[in-house]
Amino acid sequence: MESIVRKYQQRFRKVKDEMFQWEELQSRLISQFSNASCIIQRLQVIQNSRNFGGLKCVDGIQDAVLAKQMVSLQNIFISMNKTMEELHSVVRSLEKIVRDSKQLVKVGSAQPTAKQLKLRVGVKPTLADCLDGLRLLQEMHQSEYGLKLSIVSALPGIALKPSASGDLSALQQLLVDQPNIPREEVQFIYDIIFSEDIS
Secondary structure: OHHHHHHHHHHHHHHHHHHHHHHHHHHHHHHHHHHHHHHHHHHHHHOOHHHHHHHHHOOOHHHHHHHHHHHHHHHHHHHHHHHHHHHHHHHHHHHHHHHHHHHHOOEOOEOOOHHHHOOOOOOOOOHHHHHHHHHHHHHHHHHHHHHHHHHHHHHHHHHOOOOOHHHHHHHHHHHHHOOOOOHHHHHHHHHHHOHHHHO
16 A cells, blocks of 8 residues: 555656646746737737827838737747647646556556545555545646636737727736636645655
8 A cells, every 4th residue: 555655656746747847838828928918909009000100101110010010929829829739738648647547546457445545554645635636636737728728719819809908917817826726725735645744
């Protein structure tokens, strides 16, 4: 039983590595979103010819500036989609860790009983703690990925709205907050799994 728990702890270390990767991608996505928001807000200013002042006399300046900003925005959208693919890769990796971890508890061809899953040895976590913790971490990241995908997918449509700044701010805050991955809950799971390191 103890050796299986140690194997689960190794799985949790792998999950932690994936979560570090997630955080790096999260930072990149926020930066990309912020850049896209700035351009979207700029587009609204550029589309009003009164904002060009003395430059209005330069033939085609408004169209040239608008076209350049649209190209930049398109490039950011492409980068955001690549970041989303990498986030999805983290989610798939977590799914695989959960799937593989379910195989760890099988002893030969027998499935452990509910009593065996909840058996605690000293301060070590139970097998049920390990299985539930991995599953919860995977579900959190899966849900958060779905939210991020919705936000990123909505961005091109918001870019076409005449007054999108309020929507952009709300969406960016949602990206930053990551409501589906509560830090306290994640820390609680790790505290249970590595309780012997704490005590």
